Amino acid sequence: MKKYLFSVVILSMGMGALPVFAQQGGPAGVIINHYAANNFVAGAIPGADLDRIVQAGIRAPSARNRQPWRFTVVQNLALAKKIVPQTLDGNALIVISAEGDGKTNGAEILDCALAAESVYLAAQALGYGSRIYTGPIDGVNRSLKSDLGLPGGHNAVVLIRVGKISAGTDAVSAASRRKPAGDIVTYK
Template sequence: MNEVLKTIRNRRSIRSYKPDQIKEEELQAIIEAGIYAPTAHNDQPWHFTVIENKEKLDYISKKCKELMAKSEIDWVKNMGLNPNISISYNAPTLIIVSGKKSAMAPKVDCSAAIENLLIAAQSLNIGSVWIGLLTFFFSLEDEVRKLGIPEGYEPYYGVALGYKSSDKEVVAPKRNLNVVNYIK
């Protein structure tokens, strides 16, 4: 099996990080991988907001959890109420991926970019996790405006990045392989 396929198969969502910031060249390589994702009509409709400031990350987590605590979905509400949980899992870096609203398929394109970010991080032995719960924070328009996301762009998801707190291999959940039909 080639290295790309191995990297894809070995990638896991990591939720425990060392406090050390990842190296600038690693961050740039990961972002560049995101920029090289495929897009509808080559729109390249993404914008990446990189947050490495711990106080800002803690603030985003706090505001997000305040809204989650009001959710009618029990597991979301419980996460919001849990004082031991950080939305970005205390990762030292968070990339918020936003899409140009006027593009053909910005959410799909940004999702492809996120997958590239995750695979690139794995290839560099950097932990990552895709964070959808940030949508609670994104509902706070005044807060989102403070992030400097360009006009006409909408934040969709976040990607937490950092060095894994443990070298222990995370076992992959069993995959359902019975999801393909062939027409020949």
């Protein structure tokens, strides 16, 4: 395990030197290799997989373990298209909401962001594509809260689109460039 973590750190440090980064295997491969999918295709996701993906969100850490979130899994295509128009049949949108408007405390925003990252990575670990979205969130909170059945007082914070993806794309060919580590990391 230690050896593995060491490799992750070394690889992360080296990332900036590469155009994107090399595709890596191993148990933590998905943490290094993730990318925001834009090659979704139609196709149903088995319920058991969706459950596992949502469980990863539930397992996320939160401040004082408050777990402020709710996970609303949208599989209805007509409703999903109102939120993300490009949604394809079989894709799922996992909307993470929390009580409050995010302006008074803010911890719930960070908690929901961590849950979103866990969902995003779990989906990719199971071989699906995933993409985090905040662009549609204002629209959701303006007019779709009751369609989604969000609990009273909740606002959507972030959503993750999960779906099957076309073959032949990986982080090397699809992920965007990252800033060089030398520009953004300081050791003291």
